[in-house]
Amino acid sequence: MPGNYGKFQKNLRVQNIFNPKNSNHMEMLKLRTKEAPSIEVSALESNESSKRPIVMAHGAAMGSWDYEEYFMPCFFENGYNVYALNWRGYGSSELDKDYDAVNLEDCVTDLRRVVEMVKSRIGKDPIIMGHSQGGAVTQMYMKEYELETVILLGMADFAYLMPPVIKFAISRKPEIAKRVENNDFGWFSDDKDFEKAFMFGDETNPKMDYWAYMMSKQGASGATVNDVMTIYKVGEAVGNPKVFIVTGSEDPAAIPESIESGIKAYNADNLVIEGMYHGVPNSKDWKLAADGINNWLEKQLT
Numbered sequence: 381m382p383g384n385y386g387k388f389q390k391n392l393r394v395q396n397i398f399n400p401k402n403s404n405h406m407e408m409l410k411l412r413t414k415e416a417p418s419i420e421v422s423a424l425e426s427n428e429s430s431k432r433p434i435v436m437a438h439g440a441a442m443g444s445w446d447y448e449e450y451f452m453p454c455f456f457e458n459g460y461n462v463y464a465l466n467w468r469g470y471g472s473s474e475l476d477k478d479y480d481a482v483n484l485e486d487c488v489t490d491l492r493r494v495v496e497m498v499k500s501r502i503g504k505d506p507i508i509m510g511h512s513q514g515g516a517v518t519q520m521y522m523k524e525y526e527l528e529t530v531i532l533l534g535m536a537d538f539a540y541l542m543p544p545v546i547k548f549a550i551s552r553k554p555e556i557a558k559r560v561e562n563n564d565f566g567w568f569s570d571d572k573d574f575e576k577a578f579m580f581g582d583e584t585n586p587k588m589d590y591w592a593y594m595m596s597k598q599g600a601s602g603a604t605v606n607d608v609m610t611i612y613k614v615g616e617a618v619g620n621p622k623v624f625i626v627t628g629s630e631d632p633a634a635i636p637e638s639i640e641s642g643i644k645a646y647n648a649d650n651l652v653i654e655g656m657y658h659g660v661p662n663s664k665d666w667k668l669a670a671d672g673i674n675n676w677l678e679k680q681l682t
Contacts, residue, residue, distance in 0.1 A: 408448065410472075411463070413493040417474035421494055422448055422464045424456040425501075432504045432529070432681065433461040435494055437487075439512025439534070440600035440608075441569040442591075443470045446511055449587070451661045454670045461502055465494045470598065479599075484607035487517040492525065507677070509533065511661055512633070513600070516608050519617075526619040529680060531673055533660040534634060536625050536642025536650075537614040541633055545578070548632035552577045568605070572596040579659030581630055591662060615645035623648035624676050626669050628656025649676060 409423040422444040434455055438446035444464035452462045467487050469475040475482075491508075498506050510518035511533040518530060549556045549567065553574055556567050567574055576592035623646035627634035643650055651672040656663050663669075 408452070411497070413497050415493055417468045417476040419468065419474075419490050419493055420444070420466045420472040421497070422452065422466075423462065424452055425461045426456070429459055429461045429502075431459050431461075433463060433498050433502045433506045435491070435498055435506045435508050436462065436464040437491055437508065437510040437514030437517055438464065438467070438470075439514050440605065441575070441595040441598045442512070443594070443598065445591070445594070446514075447509075447661050449662060450666045451509075451670060454667070455674070458674050460507075461498075463494065463498050463506070465490065469601070480602040482601040483603040484517060484520050484612065487513075487604065488521050488524065491517055491521050495525075507531065509673075511535075512658065513604065513608060516612050519614060520612065522617040522621060524618065527617075527621045528619075529677070530621050530623045530646075531676075532623065532625045532642065532648075533669070534627060534631055534658045536627065536634055536639040536648075537645065538608055538612055538633070538638070539614065540635055540638040540641070542609065544632040544635050548578065549574050565605075569598075569600040570596050577657075578632070579657055580663055581655075581657040583657075583664050585664065588659075588662065591659075614641055617646060621646065622680050624673065624680075625650045626660055626672060627652055628658065628660060628663070629654045630656060631658045633658050651676075 409425060411421040411423050413419040436447045436451065438444060444466050447464040452464060455462050466473040467490055469479045469482055495506055505528060507529040508518050508527055509531040512535055515532040515535040516538050518532065522530065546560055556574065559567050569575065572592045575595045576588060579592065580588045625639060625642050625648050627639060629652050639650060642648055653665055653668050656665055660666065660669050
């Protein structure tokens with residue numbers, strides 16, 4: 381393993397205090413897959429929807445809360461049934477092994493179970509939306525299973541991830557340099573100040589403070605992070621999925637070379653939101669991203 385990721389584990393049952401509802405005051409459903417480990421899924425459903433559903437996969441150290449506050453109600457109001465999962469060991473999803481041993485293939489399995497559950501409920505193949513690590517998992521999923529429509533948030537090709545993120549982290553917190561020298565990369569998800577800057581820059585919002593706190597408590601699985609750094613590889617999708625990459629201009633995890641590589645690999649469309657950092661679904665300009673995605677989907681699905 382290239383670095384000390386064992387410190388990533390913090391609190392495996394971090395919960396979101398915010399409980400959003402859609403505009404019609406419909407309560408967020410909490411669903412579970414039947415197979416062990418059982419995966420928890422937040423959902424907004426309507427039997428009036430004629431569109432394909434959207435399955436939303438969150439990033440490392442996050443949770444379904446990554447989408448619950450803004451994206452889920454927004455896309456539901458635009459006519460989509462929406463589902464946001466929690467990877468095993470996140471939220472109330474079960475854990476069948478040591479947290480630090482959960483790897484990308486485990487997450488691919490989790491995503492597959494949720495996709496099958498949604499298909500059985502709605503009868504249509506879902507659109508997959510992956511943020512950060514959720515995008516890496518989605519790309520791994522695309523190597524094994526055919527998808528028609530994919531949206532990647534805050535990422536393109538993670539092969540370019542660490543150098544610019546390390547540079548950004550040290551610029552924000554110089555003391556992180558010592559941890560990097562000691563081959564300790566736990567700061568990537570256990571440092572609340574870094575998390576807030578990485579996700580939101582200098583945006584000020586109490587919810588963002590809390591989300592950064594939740595990330596530092598949840599942490600990320602060492603095996604998953606190691607996989608992102610080693611076995612993950614952009615491209616090689618089954619079939620010919622339509623891919624949309626949405627990033628922020630200030631996101632150190634999505635530098636131009638990364639975006640260009642992702643576009644080339646999938647013949648993808650791309651939207652860059654000026655001034656946005658890595659936290660695309662929760663940043664102050666989240667609506668610009670959501671509107672761009674909705675417009676793109678309307679063009680692709682009509």
